[in-house]
Amino acid sequence: MTRFLVYSRRFALYRGFNTLYMTSPATRFLMVALLPLVWILLANVAPLAQMVEISFRDTYPLQPGEEGSYSLQHYAGFFEKPLYFRAFLRSFVFATLVTFATLVVVFPVAFYISKAAPKSQRARLLLLVVAPFWVSEIIRSFAWIVMLANRGAVNSFFGWFGMPGVPYELLYNNFSLSIGVIYLASLYMLLPLYSAIERIDDNLLEAAANLGASTRRRITRIILPLSLPGIVAGCTLVFLLTVGLFAMPVLLGGPSNTLFPAIIAQIFHKAGASWPQGSAYSILLTIAALIYVGLFIALAGRRGRGAKP
Amino acid sequence: MHLQRLVLPTYFWLFVLYLFTPLMVIAVMGFRDSNFVAFPINKWTTDWYHEILFDRDIQSSLWLSLRIAVVSTAISIVVGLPTAFLVARTKGVLRGALISILLLPAFLPVIVSAISLRIFAGKIGLETGMLAIALGHAVASMPFVVIMVLTRIDSMNRNLVDAAQNLGADPIIVLTRIVLPYLSPALFGAFLFSMLLSFEDFVRSFFLGGFDQTFPVLLYSRLRFGFDPGLAAVSTIVLIATTCLGLFAERILRGRRARSSQQKKGSPTND
Numbered sequence: 001m002t003r004f005l006v007y008s009r010r011f012a013l014y015r016g017f018n019t020l021y022m023t024s025p026a027t028r029f030l031m032v033a034l035l036p037l038v039w040i041l042l043a044n045v046a047p048l049a050q051m052v053e054i055s056f057r058d059t060y061p062l063q064p065g066e067e068g069s070y071s072l073q074h075y076a077g078f079f080e081k082p083l084y085f086r087a088f089l090r091s092f093v094f095a096t097l098v099t100f101a102t103l104v105v106v107f108p109v110a111f112y113i114s115k116a117a118p119k120s121q122r123a124r125l126l127l128l129v130v131a132p133f134w135v136s137e138i139i140r141s142f143a144w145i146v147m148l149a150n151r152g153a154v155n156s157f158f159g160w161f162g163m164p165g166v167p168y169e170l171l172y173n174n175f176s177l178s179i180g181v182i183y184l185a186s187l188y189m190l191l192p193l194y195s196a197i198e199r200i201d202d203n204l205l206e207a208a209a210n211l212g213a214s215t216r217r218r219i220t221r222i223i224l225p226l227s228l229p230g231i232v233a234g235c236t237l238v239f240l241l242t243v244g245l246f247a248m249p250v251l252l253g254g255p256s257n258t259l260f261p262a263i264i265a266q267i268f269h270k271a272g273a274s275w276p277q278g279s280a281y282s283i284l285l286t287i288a289a290l291i292y293v294g295l296f297i298a299l300a301g302r303r304g305r306g307a308k309p
Numbered sequence: 310m311h312l313q314r315l316v317l318p319t320y321f322w323l324f325v326l327y328l329f330t331p332l333m334v335i336a337v338m339g340f341r342d343s344n345f346v347a348f349p350i351n352k353w354t355t356d357w358y359h360e361i362l363f364d365r366d367i368q369s370s371l372w373l374s375l376r377i378a379v380v381s382t383a384i385s386i387v388v389g390l391p392t393a394f395l396v397a398r399t400k401g402v403l404r405g406a407l408i409s410i411l412l413l414p415a416f417l418p419v420i421v422s423a424i425s426l427r428i429f430a431g432k433i434g435l436e437t438g439m440l441a442i443a444l445g446h447a448v449a450s451m452p453f454v455v456i457m458v459l460t461r462i463d464s465m466n467r468n469l470v471d472a473a474q475n476l477g478a479d480p481i482i483v484l485t486r487i488v489l490p491y492l493s494p495a496l497f498g499a500f501l502f503s504m505l506l507s508f509e510d511f512v513r514s515f516f517l518g519g520f521d522q523t524f525p526v527l528l529y530s531r532l533r534f535g536f537d538p539g540l541a542a543v544s545t546i547v548l549i550a551t552t553c554l555g556l557f558a559e560r561i562l563r564g565r566r567a568r569s570s571q572q573k574k575g576s577p578t579n580d
Contacts, residue, residue, distance in 0.1 A: 005485060014481060021480040029398070036392035043448045044413050047429035051421075054428060061431065109324045112317045125321070127556070132328050134555030135548045136509035138525045142532055142544055143331035146338050146346055153334045156348035183327070244418025247511050251532055261420040268424055268516075275428060282421040289418060 055280035074280035084263055084281070091260035091285075092292065094174075095242040098181050099235050102189045105182060106234075110193035111223065115200070126194065133187045141251040144180045145171060177253040184248060185241055189234040196230025197223065232300045236293050243289050260285055332548060339542030346538055357542040367543055370527040377439060377514075377523060378507040381446035385503050386496065388447070389454035396455065397462045415452040422449070423516040430517065438519035445513040450503035457502070457562070461495035494561055501558035505551055 008014050021028055054060045056070045078084055113125045135143075147153045148170040155167040170176055200223060208218045224231075246261040253259065264285065268278035342352035361367060396407055414422050426445045427437070435441050469491070473483050489496075511525040518526055524547065531540055 005482060018479045018481055032391050032398065033395050035388055036395045039388045039392070039451075040407075040410055043444075043451070044410055047422075047425035048413075048417075050429050050432060051425040105324070108317060108320050112321045116317045117321075127559075128325060129328065130559065131552055131556060132332060134505055134509065134551040135332065136511065136525055136551070138511050138528045138532070139335070139544045139548050140331070142528065142536075142540070143335045145532065146334050146541065147331050149347070151345075151347035153330075153348055183331070186328075240416060240418065244420050246420045247515075247529055251529070261418065264420055264424065268427075278424060279428065282418075282424055285418055286421050290416075 051279045052283060054276050055283050057276045060275045074277045075284070077277070078281060078284060087258050087260045087263045088284070090257065091243055092288070094259060095239050098178055098185065098242050099239045101178065102182050102185045102238050103231065103235060106186050106189040107193060110190055110197055114194050114198040129190060130187065137184060137247055140184055141180060141248050144176060144183065144252055148176050172252070173254045174257060177249055180248050180252045181242055181245065185238040188237040188241055192230040192233035192237065193227060196227040200226045228300060228303070232297055236297065239293060240289060243285070335541050336545040338538050339545050341538045344537050346536060346541060357539040361539045361543045364539070366527060370522050370524045373439065373521055374508050374524040377443045377446060378504045380443040381450065381507045382500055382503040384443065384447040385450045385454045386500060389451055389499065390458060392451070393455050393458035393462055396459055411455055412452045414448050419512045423513045426513065427516045436519065437517055438521065441517040442514050442523065445517045446507040446510055449510065449513060450506045453502055453506070454499040457495045457499045458492060461492050465491055498558055498562040501554055501561070505555055505558070508551065
């Protein structure tokens with residue numbers, strides 16, 4: 001490496017880079033900032049701006065020679081189509097319920113790993129729960145199809161015990177979808193909860209116990225309020241993940257309960273002038289989701305401040 | 310204390326069961342000697358594993374996913390490194406604004422991000438296919454790369470750079486001999502993280518893809534239109550590989566965190 005550097009010093013490019021870098025703070029800044037700023041503009045800002053622009057167009061892509069015209073028709077149309085509007089509401093209700101369910105399911109796990117388990121085991125237990133994180137959404141969906149199908153693992157397990165009425169209809173409904181989504185989302189809930197609960201001072205819990213607080217009281221008066229930042233972060237992550245989920249609802253959900261991302265994909269894949277409509281609906285989804293999450297964070301923040309003495 | 314002794318551990322292990330049973334079941338299914346995915350399994354075979362290794366579609370989809378992962382990771386690191394430098398130099402409101410624009414792709418609903426990129430690719434005349442997917446994945450992994458490298462930069466001692474400069478090192482020497490070696494754990498972690506994110510991504514590949522399918526897209530279409538235990542076999546191989554890589558990345562990043570907290574405390578910790 002050193003040898004390579006010494007060798008490359010002979011070249012004008014190397015010296016040029018150094019001289020340029022040393023000329024002035026402005027050029028130095030430009031050399032660092034040029035690539036990032038171009039990237040941010042092209043990759044983060046431009047596609048979204050473009051999408052907003054297209055959502056107001058009547059048609060896109062334009063035919064050669066066609067003059068584009070703008071209107072609010074796609075936004076207005078959304079509220080006139082109960083099919084789409086209902087899917088939109090369903091997505092928000094579903095994401096809210098799943099977020100809450102994930103919180104309830106994961107909270108005891110996070111508490112156990114961060115406080116209740118023997119200290120020497122905590123790191124290992126966390127690793128165990130984090131391990132399946134890198135299995136993709138599609139493979140997880142596949143796994144739950146194999147689990148819940150009529151001739152899947154769960155039904156054959158029940159049949160083995162001679163349960164009446166086997167096989168149960170477990171797949172392709174809201175039940176299978178919820179199970180799968182909670183499965184997918186639990187890690188996004190676990191990590192923020194874990195780090196929030198872990199930070200709670202053990203002395204607080206001990207003091208409360210010494211002063212005679214019951215377990216339930218310690219949970220509701222100390223652990224829950226102090227882990228509120230983790231709860232808010234986890235719920236935000238899980239909600240944003242769930243509300244935009246596309247593949248798993250198609251694979252695990254029922255045909256009659258289409259969620260909004262699937263509707264957007266449908267509109268987008270149709271031929272013809274549906275890009276503006278798809279863009280408008282995407283923007284509605286994004287804005288609604290961000291406002292919803294923002295309200296939640298604001299509300300939880302006020303609660304959190306109110307809880308402190 | 311029933312709660313701590315009995316209820317919580319039981320609940321925890323039930324949760325672990327919930328996490329791992331589906332993965333075990335899919336691994337077992339890959340050995341079923343039949344054309345259908347179903348239980349019970351009466352005859353076992355390893356034929357599916359042989360067959361899957363020679364399935365042209367699966368081979369080429371895995372290969373495509375791998376190439377896309379490499380290209381998108383290269384892009385996200387080449388752009389992410391100077392971006393982290395840039396953020397580290399800015400302060401106050403500007404830093405906050407920069408970080409929120411940078412993190413934007415991570416907070417958008419994935420489908421919205423994917424569609425906006427698809428429309429933009431059409432606008433600038435980028436054909437759907439490998440390059441478009443790789444760029445889309447780079448957009449998605451950039452926030453993570455920047456944040457990982459940035460936390461490492463923030464923990465770096467400025468004196469190192471000043472000392473090198475005083476001893477006559479030029480900017481390139483400082484970068485390659487001081488800064489990059491110091492950042493290497495974060496860079497390596499970001500590399501693995503970005504590879505995995507790209508390899509697992511479905512939605513962006515689905516919208517930005519051309520005729521050739523990446524592995525998740527192929528899996529998705531097979532799951533919708535008929536599948537056999539062979540698909541369970543290849544899924545098992547992929548999930549084992551990604552889990553091992555993921556745990557490896559986690560170890561590297563955790564090692565870094567442990568070390569940097571040691572440096573802050575100035576004394577070795579004993580756990």
